[in-house]
């Protein structure tokens with residue numbers, strides 16, 4: 486068994502192919518709506534994966550992106566770009582200069598981080614005064630219960646999503662197809678309060694619904710997401726009063 490699924494070639498290839506082929510009616514619109522104007526700015530992408538967000542950001546006029554990811558397998562899917570600096574490193578320990586970035590972006594990576602409290606303080610240091618942090622995580626309701634599956638009735642209809650030990654921060658182990666992922670569950674309040682403690686001003690906390698087009702194209706998935714949100718997206722700024 487591969488102890489870290491993000492180092493498993495088959496799992497990573499499937500993840501990247503799926504990300505690149507499926508329309509995104511939830512996460513990308515939510516993140517784009519929260520990002521500040523980044524023209525000519527320096528961005529740090531934590532848990533950058535195959536670098537697709539980094540590529541999109543430079544295409545939209547960002548001056549440079551520092552892309553951090555610990556997976557050398559993810560890196561093989563990253564197309565080298567002169568404005569993207571790739572750092573194969575662990576978010577928990579990576580050492581970056583103070584006040585170096587106008588914005589930190591992170592897309593579905595912080596639920597893999599054990600010491601989010603420490604990360605919040607380190608991120609605050611890395612951002613310039615007036616800069617922003619925008620990130621998404623899998624919604625804590627999604628993996629509060631380690632089974633991670635809907636309760637179904639005798640006909641297979643989803644009747645409810647089980648929630649258990651919600652307030653208990655703890656690892657949740659996912660195993661399947663010969664790989665293992667460790668997600669660090671914490672309640673929504675922790676995601677917000679650790680940022681406030683670090684000094685950030687919270688600008689938005691979003692549990693994104695599908696877009697109108699998404700509701701038309703994927704009504705079943707949209708309905709499920711409305712019953713139990715898939716994602717939590719937060720924007721926090723350094724030192725800008727709301």
Ligand SMILES: C[S@@+](CC[C@H](N)C(=O)[O-])C[C@H]1O[C@@H](n2cnc3c(N)ncnc32)[C@H](O)[C@@H]1O
Pocket residue numbers: 491504531532533534535538553554555556559574575576577591592593594597598
């Ligand atoms: C769900 S993927 C998201 C990738 C990318 N942000 C995207 O939008 O497709 C999570 C990524 O976080 C990375 N990751 C998880 N824990 C990490 C850590 N401690 N340090 C660096 N990268 C990490 C994984 O290697 C993986 O590429």
